[in-house]
Amino acid sequence: xxxxxxxxxxxxxxxxxxxxxxxxxxxxxxxxxxxxxxxxxxxxxxxxxxxxxxxxxxxxxxxxxxxxxxxxxxxxxxxxxxxxxxxxxxxxxxxxxxxxxxxxxxxxxxxxx
Amino acid sequence: xxxxxxxxxxxxxxxxxxxxxxxxxxxxxxxxxxxxxxxxxxxxxxxxxxxxxxxxxxxxxxxxxxxxxxxxxxxxxxxxxxxxxxxxxxxxxxxxxxxxxxxxxxxxxxxxxxx
Numbered sequence: 001x002x003x004x005x006x007x008x009x010x011x012x013x014x015x016x017x018x019x020x021x022x023x024x025x026x027x028x029x030x031x032x033x034x035x036x037x038x039x040x041x042x043x044x045x046x047x048x049x050x051x052x053x054x055x056x057x058x059x060x061x062x063x064x065x066x067x068x069x070x071x072x073x074x075x076x077x078x079x080x081x082x083x084x085x086x087x088x089x090x091x092x093x094x095x096x097x098x099x100x101x102x103x104x105x106x107x108x109x110x111x112x113x
Numbered sequence: 114x115x116x117x118x119x120x121x122x123x124x125x126x127x128x129x130x131x132x133x134x135x136x137x138x139x140x141x142x143x144x145x146x147x148x149x150x151x152x153x154x155x156x157x158x159x160x161x162x163x164x165x166x167x168x169x170x171x172x173x174x175x176x177x178x179x180x181x182x183x184x185x186x187x188x189x190x191x192x193x194x195x196x197x198x199x200x201x202x203x204x205x206x207x208x209x210x211x212x213x214x215x216x217x218x219x220x221x222x223x224x225x226x227x228x
Binding site: 033035040041042043044045058090092101102104105106107 | 117119122147149155156157158159162203205215216218219220221
């Protein structure tokens with residue numbers, strides 16, 4: 001089955017802790033994206049990567065970091081600098097940036113203890 | 114900056130009622146337009162898209178949308194909704210401006226359909 005997987009489904013973070021959300025795709029897509037979904041605000045772009053070993057900040061990158069060491073993987077780290085991390089995080093990919101449809105993973109809900 | 118506005122945050126309908134969800138965007142150049150749907154507990158998935166050609170596009174599950182360039186709009190419609198259409202709907206736009214062309218989402222509309 002081709003698709004995007006995200007793990008874990010739920011993640012709990014303690015104050016001052018960094019946590020990493022996993023995103024894997026087996027669609028052979030070049031571009032990958034991380035979005036944050038908050039009620040009433042739609043999806044906001046955190047980071048994106050158009051090719052391996054390259055990534056760019058989106059609209060709300062502060063307090064987050066990413067890496068793209070492999071084409072199929074784009075993990076997101078929520079650092080202690082992110083003061084309001086409670087949200088639903090969605091990973092997406094497409095074959096190339098721009099006009100192609102983006103395909104979304106099932107999401108990870110992050111909660112702060 | 115480009116933006117997408119969805120006018121209704123919550124819509125409540127009875128089954129068999131007609132649906133129209135508004136979407137307006139702010140960008141004067143070439144755009145690609147999308148409607149995504151998120152059913153409870155499921156992935157965000159593509160409902161329909163417009164790239165070029167006939168401005169009236171048909172998507173899955175009986176949905177359609179009309180691109181009206183002069184109004185910067187891409188409203189979603191369905192003649193008769195079903196209980197299973199209960200979901201959150203997101204309008205999204207790619208505005209081509211050179212460099213990276215970002216997908217911009219509206220805030221979403223929560224649709225509740227009562228039997």
